[in-house]
Amino acid sequence: MMRKGLFAATLALGLAAVPALSLAKDFGTLKFATEGSYPPFNQTTPNGKIVGYEPDIVAELAKRVGFKYEISAQKWSGMIPGLIDGKYDAVIDAVTVTPKRAEAIDFTQQYTVSVSSFVTAKSSPLATLPGTGTVVTADDAAGMQKAIDELKTSFKGKTIAVQVATIQTDFLQKYLGDVATIRTYQAGPETFADLMNGRVDAVMASRTNLNAFVKKHANAISSSGYGFSGGVLGAGSAIGLRKGNAELKAALDDALAAMIKDGTLSKLSIKWFGEDVAPKA
Template structure:
């Protein structure tokens, strides 16, 4: 789960472009570099948990949707400026962001972030910890007393631990889990997990109230019939948090 630290300047053009002002295809913006939430598959298409969720939400809302990819560090400004209409990119709901854009209810429950390292003795409190630029994890590290080193992509944070630039990386537990499980002991979780954010929601321009209502209704219907829980378990395992 990730978040941008941004200024109110990004909000200057909010409301100038709306997805509901005229009939159009709704463009879903994602990063495509944050498995299992969103990835680019071998055919160059967006795939992962959020691809399936997004397609199902559009079907239930009776919307024609297309997928657009955008680098994480400019994903909110490009929503506000109208390059796409919705952010669906593992984005945590935070008070800071909610001042600039709007959110649906969450489609992924509040979850934990964890530290990954190559040694049980890694110093996550006073050492060097890698985080992806402009995420709630990076902000947490910056306030923790550790030295934060930031990278543009999540894969670079892992590489920083491998090449010795960082003692550990702090990121979504669900993002880090496959690295631990598939590393044959090279990677391990250290320290205590931390719960951050209010869950993951769709980000929209504040002016797109009708579109927000349609997506909220679709998310509610997926929660009520269990289909959202099925996708959560499919991508994050039987022990993942689901909706009651």
């Protein structure tokens, strides 16, 4: 999971001209919270517009379900508490579904398959971490143990940057906290800035987010090490909703399922990530 305080930018959009799939329920104007600084999932343009994979998903959902919406940039650390308190109707910010989070909020159908990994400076010894290009899942106990043992050796005495209150923080504290310094940051871009400035040895985040960073700084930064999925890292990203909002969840689930089936979600994924990270029907 993932920004400079509270952005003033708020984007309000009306109903699209295309017919909605279902108008059985009038949801009014829904308030979506995101970070506005987690590209390519979401980012804020110089003129204050929030764009990215997730804003495009919200726009498509609005067309299909038939609702108006506002999407505003918020600090990640306060996003789920704000949702629970009723400040927003939904959170869409590369929020990975985990059992712990599901105790507090509901989740829609997933819209992204999730893998977490590392990036480091090309000049660093860590640029050749074992397992690069290999994804290990939590249900592969032997493979997971082998990967963790190798990373413990590589990261001993190193400093790893990660955004606070994310699944990657949980992973690092559980598996590497006894051998490496885990340095947390309020915002994802801050982790990358310290890596570029040599203040940390590596950054852990979602692979889709890391790929965008590597693409931008390919001369200096590279992906390295195993990719991990499942367990404390969850199974994919979904929209977070307050518990008990069954009608909204059902409407969004139906629309997302249709977007997966007709290929719309895959097209949006390729548009923003350059690869298909959408779930399959």
